[in-house]
Amino acid sequence: MAVLPIRISGDPVLHSPAKPVDEIDDEIRRLVADLFETMDAAPGVGLAAPQVGVGLRIFTYGWVDESDTRWRGVAINPELWISPPPAGEPDVHEEEGCLSFPGERFGLRRAEHAILRATDLDGERYEIEAHGWLARIFQHEYDHLDGTLYIDRLGERDQKIVAKIERKLGWGRPGQQWMPGVDNLEG
Template identity: 50%
Template sequence: MEASGEGTARQITFVGEPVLHRPCQDVTGFDEELAALVADMFASMYAAEGVGLAANQIGVPLRVFVYDCPDETEEYRKGVVVNPTLVLPGHGERNLDDYDEGCLSVPGQRASLARPDRAVVHGFDVTGAPITVEGTGLLARCLQHETDHLDGMLYIDRLPAERRQQLLAAYEASKETADEAAGEQASAAE
């Protein structure tokens, strides 16, 4: 994998890999190993051109995510949340934002998904200090999306079954096309 500044970009895990489909473990050590993981997560997120990344998206089953994402004012906010707890507005205070969502672990696919337009995450920074992140707009969606990952859920799991199956079929078809193209290139190079 390529190095990027402080961290090393790692391979993104894709839908179907077990680490993405089960809850992650709490982080218990706020040490150099965690700092190195976070650096690799930022490098991986930037290499994949994402705005958020959960640890299990690079195969590590720990409750930590990073983000570099705009809020509703288009101001970019960057950070890391360890052992997050998501708090959403109550049903009477909740406004849903219906927006096309995608995921680095289901590349090439997007679907409209309604989520609350505000979210708060409580957790810890990389040193173990308590933090609270309040998000609006795309940042609110990102906080919810990444916390879902740590709970073993992908955004496609929130879609109606028929729409989810359509996306998975399109994803599988795109993988087959890419594999065929790679095979043709390898044959032409021989």
């Protein structure tokens, strides 16, 4: 297992749809182990394969909810169904960050309810019905697999702030990355 560098907004792998996983082999198992180690080191609650430069439809997640239920798993070739997001502007409880746009948080309306169907490392299909933050995590990571960052979904005012941050930090172009445990850029 290894902690991998995380790509920053602008890298082409983050802005392209990921390819399905054809076979769960030792290479995929190693990648998933590295995703978990990288996610935990960052620290984050989810990490998609494109964020570490691998254009495959895989994401990991790890989160403890308010009732101390631990949600931790991998989604390979996931499908996601969501309820309509609520209308209106996001409030402070709807802020999220991203390890591929580290150190920043913006409000974003997400669906309150999601159903995730995916394959685990044993090749078994599973389904999770999620609400609240777990539903948000699934939507955020699933977006990565479609080449969408959460900053792409922000309103016009926040898009201008994102563009200013990207210019100031030299992001928004290929080759930018950071290393969890080495660089201080938490998302």
